[in-house]
Amino acid sequence: MADLATRARTLLDLHTAPEILTLTNVWDVVSATVVAGTPGVRALATASHSIAATFGYEDGENIPLELHLDMVGRIVAAVDVPVSMDLEAGYGDAGETVRRAIEVGVVGGNLEDQMKPLDEAVAAVEAVVRAGRDAGIDFVLNARTDAFVKAAPDADRGELVAEAVRRGQAFLEAGAPVVFVPRLVDREEIAAVVEGLGRGRLTLISVPGASLPARELQELGVARVSTGPFTQRVALTALQDAVTEMVAGGTLPEGTRPLN
Template identity: 40%
Template sequence: MKDKREIFARLHQPGNPLLLYNAWDAGSARAVADAGAPAIATGSHSLAGAQGYPDGEAIPLATLLESVRRIVAVVDVPVSVDFEGGFAVDPARLAEHATYLSETGAIGCNFEDRKVGGEGLHGLEEQAKRVAAVASAGLFVNARTDLFLSLLVAGRDPNDRSLLSDALERAAAYGEAGAGSFFAPGLSDPELIADLCAASPLPVNIMVYAKIADWRALAQCGVARLSWGPGPWRLAMATLKEQAEALYRS
């Protein structure tokens, strides 16, 4: 597993980003791997949705872990898992849960700083301790900040340049705590993304969605990792529903 983790870490190259077309179960992971993906990443919304649960740690941890075991079993490439907030708040419990995740064969995870099921973000020092707890399990931690995404969810412009210094402070703290990359979903302004990439001490992950569908332009901004989040699952489900409706409503 250590070798796969190191391979995965080396795939994070600014300007030549790791492309992660997110999967949600063993079947989709194998399809993406067979298409030539150098690594597999899950999205929390899609993996939970595929099991009939809403996003936000509603899926039982045991169910998540079993889904990850099945994914790891059918692909040979590194697997990273969207671990949301780690299904715990205190570092001791987080370290325990991260160990469970590592034992599935996954080599990395997304780990976010929003308070899952609560309001706002964990404080900087608190979240750094949480990141350190997850990293202690040997996982490559993609430390996510919801500074920008929270604005998008609230219906506001996420490209708020005044948050850049806060984001960079979090990137530095998370890196010192053991994170391997920094995830800033919600951003879509190329200039702001380029400035984040240039100043971040960690390789930057940006999420691709409709407003920034041109991933090659993001590569030129210095992004080191691109992920598609729930997009692939939503597209697959929309196609399934459309075809089923054509059958049953004809």
């Protein structure tokens, strides 16, 4: 496996390449090895929601950090591609959490702002960037703003776009290479945020039945699209469908592959 600095640089280069980076979120070693072994996959991201669910915890930093890091470290050790970790909101100390994540081989990560006061959110971004610099790597921070996640159902959409751009610009100025805006799915709103942040600076999550295809996001100037908890839900949906068929007197689906 390449050294940390090389993996970090590879991950950063993938975010700045002309073609969009598609990151599938994984939650354990077998999901990681299956995804990493799929042709065309160049990097992985972990999903905190999915890892927490694997151990029976609710999302939102309810899984102990030690347990979370242990699983992420196992994932890193099992694959030969760069791994980005969902850091949630940093577990109370974003810089220290990233330092520990780097120790297990992580070279990038998401960090939620949870719509905290902007100066606090920027300070957390700066702490992450500093932790990467202290470790001698270009840690690829995907600075997340929850402008859309925390918005009221009747919120003015134009104001949400403006706030996402305002916070995103501050995160970029603080050293984050890209900004993550979950629940941003409308084509015109995506275009407006790209215009505000610059091409190759915005990352999104693909939402089943709502998001644009990756090729169209690339045309709009989006740098990266990931899958969050939805890949685990895809797997669990297939599992439940198979069980339903068996209980009804059927059999497991044809074409099932020995991927483990």
